[in-house]
Amino acid sequence: MTQNVDRETVVSRLLAADDILILCHKNPDGDTIGSGTALCLALQQLGKNAAVLCSDPIPAMYDYMPITVFDGSFRPAFVVAVDVAGIQLFGERNNIQEYAEHVNLCIDHHGSNSGYAYETLVDAGAAASAELLTTLIPEMGAKITPEIASCLYTGVATDTGCFRFSNTTAETHKAAAALIEAGADVERLNERLFESRSHARVIAERMALESLEFYYDDRCALICLTWDQIQAAGVAGAELEDLTSLPRSIEGVEVGLTLRQQKDGSFKISVRTGHDTNACNIARRLGGGGHPRAAGCEISGNPDNAKHAILEEVKKELDRADAEKAQ
Amino acid sequence: MTQNVDRETVVSRLLAADDILILCHKNPDGDTIGSGTALCLALQQLGKNAAVLCSDPIPAMYDYMPITVFDGSFRPAFVVAVDVAGIQLFGERNNIQEYAEHVNLCIDHHGSNSGYAYETLVDAGAAASAELLTTLIPEMGAKITPEIASCLYTGVATDTGCFRFSNTTAETHKAAAALIEAGADVERLNERLFESRSHARVIAERMALESLEFYYDDRCALICLTWDQIQAAGVAGAELEDLTSLPRSIEGVEVGLTLRQQKDGSFKISVRTGHDTNACNIARRLGGGGHPRAAGCEISGNPDNAKHAILEEVKKELDRADAEKAQ
Known part of the structure; x- marks a missing residue:
C-alpha cells in the first residue's frame, strides 16, 4: 500500500x-x-x-x-x-x-x-x-x-x-x-x-481514404482494409489504430466504421458514434461490446459479408435514434 | 485618417x-x-x-x-x-x-x-x-x-x-x-x-494522397492533380488551396510540391520548403516567385513535363543546400 x-x-x-x-x-x-x-x-x-x-x-x-x-x-x-x-x-x-x-x-x-x-x-x-x-x-x-x-x-x-x-x-x-x-x-x-505526419501515417491514410464509402445519406462512413492491403502498405500498430477515428471525423457522419481483416481472414470492426447513436448497441448484436461512443466486434467472412452484417446493425441503430428523436 | x-x-x-x-x-x-x-x-x-x-x-x-x-x-x-x-x-x-x-x-x-x-x-x-x-x-x-x-x-x-x-x-x-x-x-x-473534416476536404485529400509521389530519398514529396481529376472530385477553392501544405507536412520532407492543372492545360505549382531550402529559388528559375518558404510558378505542358521541369529545380536547390551544409 x-x-x-x-x-x-x-x-x-x-x-x-x-x-x-x-x-x-x-x-x-x-x-x-x-x-x-x-x-x-x-x-x-x-x-x-x-x-x-x-x-x-x-x-x-x-x-x-x-x-x-x-x-x-x-x-x-x-x-x-x-x-x-x-x-x-x-x-x-x-x-x-x-x-x-x-x-x-x-x-x-x-x-x-x-x-x-x-x-x-x-x-x-x-x-x-x-x-x-x-x-x-x-x-x-x-x-x-x-x-x-x-x-x-x-x-x-x-x-x-x-x-x-x-x-x-x-x-x-x-x-x-x-x-x-x-x-x-x-x-x-x-x-x-x-505539423508533421509520419510517412507510415500518410500511407495508412491513403489506403484508408481509397476504401472510404458512405451509406445512409452519408450518416455512416466506412473504411475496409483487407489483410493483403495492410501487408502491401506495410503499416501496423499505432498507424492502423489511429485510422479508427477517421470515418467519424467527417462532417455529418454519425457512425464511423473501420473494418480491418486479420491474418485468419476474419474482420476486426471498430465502431465510433456521435451523440445520437450508441456504438455498443451496434457491436453487441454481433457479439462485441464496448462503450456508448466507441465499441468493437469481430466477424468472419468475406469483405462484402462483413460490411453487409455491420451495416444492417448500423441501420437499426440509426432508425432507433430517429424514432427516439421523433417522439 | x-x-x-x-x-x-x-x-x-x-x-x-x-x-x-x-x-x-x-x-x-x-x-x-x-x-x-x-x-x-x-x-x-x-x-x-x-x-x-x-x-x-x-x-x-x-x-x-x-x-x-x-x-x-x-x-x-x-x-x-x-x-x-x-x-x-x-x-x-x-x-x-x-x-x-x-x-x-x-x-x-x-x-x-x-x-x-x-x-x-x-x-x-x-x-x-x-x-x-x-x-x-x-x-x-x-x-x-x-x-x-x-x-x-x-x-x-x-x-x-x-x-x-x-x-x-x-x-x-x-x-x-x-x-x-x-x-x-x-x-x-x-x-x-x-475534430471534423468536411466531406469536400476528405475527397480532396483522397485525390491528393492517391497522386502522392516521393523523390530524392523522400526529401521531396509531390502531388499532381489534373484538370479532369479536379473536375471529377468536384472540389474547389479552399479545399484545393489547403492541399498545398500537405506534402511538406510529411516527416522528413524538405520540399513539398503541389501541381494543379488549370482549365487551359497549364500547371499551377505551389512550392513549400523547410528551413534548409529556399522555395523562391526553386520557383524563380521557372518564372515564378514568392517567399523563402512558400512560392509558386506556372508551367505549361503535360503532367510528366511539368513534373520533370520542377523536379530538376528542386534537385538543384537540394544540392545547393547540401553544399552549404557541408562547408
Missing part, C-alpha cells in the same frame, strides 16, 4: 534527496519524457546528481530535450517515477525492473495509478504530469529555465492534443501561459509536434 | 452609445462572428439595443452562437466593425456598404488595419479580436456569461488553429483560461471546430 502525500511532502522529499534516478514509462510519450527531463534539470539546478531511465529508446522527435540518460555511473539513492500509472508500465529493458520495484516517490496525473510506490502524489485533474510539475518545480525553489519550459510545454501540449482533448482545463492553459513566459520555444515545438 | 484610440476611450464610446450595429467581415470566420456576437451580447446585457450584420451567411458550424442578426428594425446610431482590417473586406451583400463607409469604431487585431473607421483600436499582438474582447468586455462592466465565453473561445481557438499557430502567446492562453473559467463549453466546441 502506498502513502498518498501532498505537494509539500513531495517537495521536502526531493529537497532532502540526492543521487536521484527518475523513471519514465515504456513506449515513452511527450509527457513522461518531458516531465522526467524537466524534473532532472530542476534537481541538477539545485546542485543534485540526477538522471533519467526509460525501458525504450527516446523517439527522435524529442531529441531537442537535454536529457541526462542514466548510465550506471552512480548508485541511485532515491527513485522517482514520473507519469507511470502502474508497475507493468515500466517495461523490461535497460534493467529498469531493478529500480521499478523500489520506487520511493511517484508523481502522476492518472486517476488509475495503482499505488506501487512508497509515496505517491496523483493530481487526476491535471491534463498532464507536466502540468503538475509546472507549479511543483517553482515550489522546489528551482527556476523554470527556457529548457525546462520547453520540456514541460511538450508534455502539456502532447497529452492534450495541443489543448484540443477534453482533459484540457483552465489550469492547463494557465500552465501553458506560464511556460511560454518562461521561454518555451512554442513556435518551433508546435511545428515539430503537430 | 482614423484616430487611434485606447481601450478606455473604446469603453466610454460603447457605454455612451445605443442602437448599435456591429459589422463583421465577409466570408465570416470564427473570430469575426464570435467577437461580433460576444460584443452584441455584452451590449445587450448592459441594456442596449444591438445587432450584428454580415455580408455573407453565417456558416452552419457556428449555429450555436446566439447571434442577433440585424433585420433593419432599428436605425443604427453607432456602427462598430469587429475584426475587419479594410473596407473592401465588408463585402457587398445585405446592404452592408451603406454602413461600412461610416464606421464609428473599429476593434481589430490586424496590424495591417487600413484605418477606414473614425476611431480605431488595433492590438496587433493579440492572436484574435476575441482575445482583445476577453479583457475589454469586463472593462465595459459586462459579465462574461457562458454564452459570451463560448463565442470568444471560438474566436481565439479558430484564429490560432487551436493554439498551434505562431500567433499564440502567453496572453492567448490566459484568455483561454479565463473563458473556460467563465463557462465556455470547451469540450463540445473543440470537437465541433477541430
Whole structure:
C-alpha cells in the first residue's frame, strides 16, 4: 500500500534527496519524457546528481530535450517515477525492473495509478504530469529555465492534443501561459509536434481514404482494409489504430466504421458514434461490446459479408435514434 | 485618417452609445462572428439595443452562437466593425456598404488595419479580436456569461488553429483560461471546430494522397492533380488551396510540391520548403516567385513535363543546400 502525500511532502522529499534516478514509462510519450527531463534539470539546478531511465529508446522527435540518460555511473539513492500509472508500465529493458520495484516517490496525473510506490502524489485533474510539475518545480525553489519550459510545454501540449482533448482545463492553459513566459520555444515545438505526419501515417491514410464509402445519406462512413492491403502498405500498430477515428471525423457522419481483416481472414470492426447513436448497441448484436461512443466486434467472412452484417446493425441503430428523436 | 484610440476611450464610446450595429467581415470566420456576437451580447446585457450584420451567411458550424442578426428594425446610431482590417473586406451583400463607409469604431487585431473607421483600436499582438474582447468586455462592466465565453473561445481557438499557430502567446492562453473559467463549453466546441473534416476536404485529400509521389530519398514529396481529376472530385477553392501544405507536412520532407492543372492545360505549382531550402529559388528559375518558404510558378505542358521541369529545380536547390551544409 502506498502513502498518498501532498505537494509539500513531495517537495521536502526531493529537497532532502540526492543521487536521484527518475523513471519514465515504456513506449515513452511527450509527457513522461518531458516531465522526467524537466524534473532532472530542476534537481541538477539545485546542485543534485540526477538522471533519467526509460525501458525504450527516446523517439527522435524529442531529441531537442537535454536529457541526462542514466548510465550506471552512480548508485541511485532515491527513485522517482514520473507519469507511470502502474508497475507493468515500466517495461523490461535497460534493467529498469531493478529500480521499478523500489520506487520511493511517484508523481502522476492518472486517476488509475495503482499505488506501487512508497509515496505517491496523483493530481487526476491535471491534463498532464507536466502540468503538475509546472507549479511543483517553482515550489522546489528551482527556476523554470527556457529548457525546462520547453520540456514541460511538450508534455502539456502532447497529452492534450495541443489543448484540443477534453482533459484540457483552465489550469492547463494557465500552465501553458506560464511556460511560454518562461521561454518555451512554442513556435518551433508546435511545428515539430503537430505539423508533421509520419510517412507510415500518410500511407495508412491513403489506403484508408481509397476504401472510404458512405451509406445512409452519408450518416455512416466506412473504411475496409483487407489483410493483403495492410501487408502491401506495410503499416501496423499505432498507424492502423489511429485510422479508427477517421470515418467519424467527417462532417455529418454519425457512425464511423473501420473494418480491418486479420491474418485468419476474419474482420476486426471498430465502431465510433456521435451523440445520437450508441456504438455498443451496434457491436453487441454481433457479439462485441464496448462503450456508448466507441465499441468493437469481430466477424468472419468475406469483405462484402462483413460490411453487409455491420451495416444492417448500423441501420437499426440509426432508425432507433430517429424514432427516439421523433417522439 | 482614423484616430487611434485606447481601450478606455473604446469603453466610454460603447457605454455612451445605443442602437448599435456591429459589422463583421465577409466570408465570416470564427473570430469575426464570435467577437461580433460576444460584443452584441455584452451590449445587450448592459441594456442596449444591438445587432450584428454580415455580408455573407453565417456558416452552419457556428449555429450555436446566439447571434442577433440585424433585420433593419432599428436605425443604427453607432456602427462598430469587429475584426475587419479594410473596407473592401465588408463585402457587398445585405446592404452592408451603406454602413461600412461610416464606421464609428473599429476593434481589430490586424496590424495591417487600413484605418477606414473614425476611431480605431488595433492590438496587433493579440492572436484574435476575441482575445482583445476577453479583457475589454469586463472593462465595459459586462459579465462574461457562458454564452459570451463560448463565442470568444471560438474566436481565439479558430484564429490560432487551436493554439498551434505562431500567433499564440502567453496572453492567448490566459484568455483561454479565463473563458473556460467563465463557462465556455470547451469540450463540445473543440470537437465541433477541430475534430471534423468536411466531406469536400476528405475527397480532396483522397485525390491528393492517391497522386502522392516521393523523390530524392523522400526529401521531396509531390502531388499532381489534373484538370479532369479536379473536375471529377468536384472540389474547389479552399479545399484545393489547403492541399498545398500537405506534402511538406510529411516527416522528413524538405520540399513539398503541389501541381494543379488549370482549365487551359497549364500547371499551377505551389512550392513549400523547410528551413534548409529556399522555395523562391526553386520557383524563380521557372518564372515564378514568392517567399523563402512558400512560392509558386506556372508551367505549361503535360503532367510528366511539368513534373520533370520542377523536379530538376528542386534537385538543384537540394544540392545547393547540401553544399552549404557541408562547408
